[in-house]
Amino acid sequence: MRVLTKFYVKELTTPIGLLTVVMSEKGLAHVAFGAMNKVNLTARLTRFGIKPEWYELEEDESLVCEQLTEYLNGERHDFHVPIDLIGTPFQKKVWLALRTIRYGETKSYKEIAEMIGAPKAVRAVGGANNKNPLPIVIPCHRVIGSNGAMVGYGGGLPTKERLLALETNMKIS
Structure with a gap:
């Protein structure tokens, strides 16, 4: 039903x-x-x-x-809106972990896998990241390859790079 x-x-x-x-x-x-x-x-x-x-x-x-x-516009670092996450329990776990990545910072897929207690699930984390229904709000653009490479993004790599540049330039030291 x-x-x-x-x-x-x-x-x-x-x-x-x-x-x-x-x-x-x-x-x-x-x-x-x-x-x-x-x-x-x-x-x-x-x-x-x-x-x-x-x-x-x-x-x-x-x-x-x-x-x-x-x-x-570079005027906000965090989102404070109610969300309705629709996904599998594993996906939701990954997406909630992504929300902990601070503005201007990046994490690797491996680091996310370790954060959720599934260190060998790097590919599954990548799959969940790819299915993120709330890009930008749940900052999947902040996830990069463990070698620092820009890898996949639903909005395209130029958009991912632009979002990361926006955050880096706005970061307060």
């Missing part, structure tokens, strides 16, 4: 391009680079027993949109 859930969608023009923000009644559920692919997101939600009902977000400015804009 699937639970009918309302989701509210808002497109936001930002310095890194179009972002699509998706909120449930519980909180921020998804951030997409560019226009949202409702078919793919519906399929993903269905796997978790959710039947989405889509609505446009009527508000001109939501707290989430304000905070994303402030972050991308």
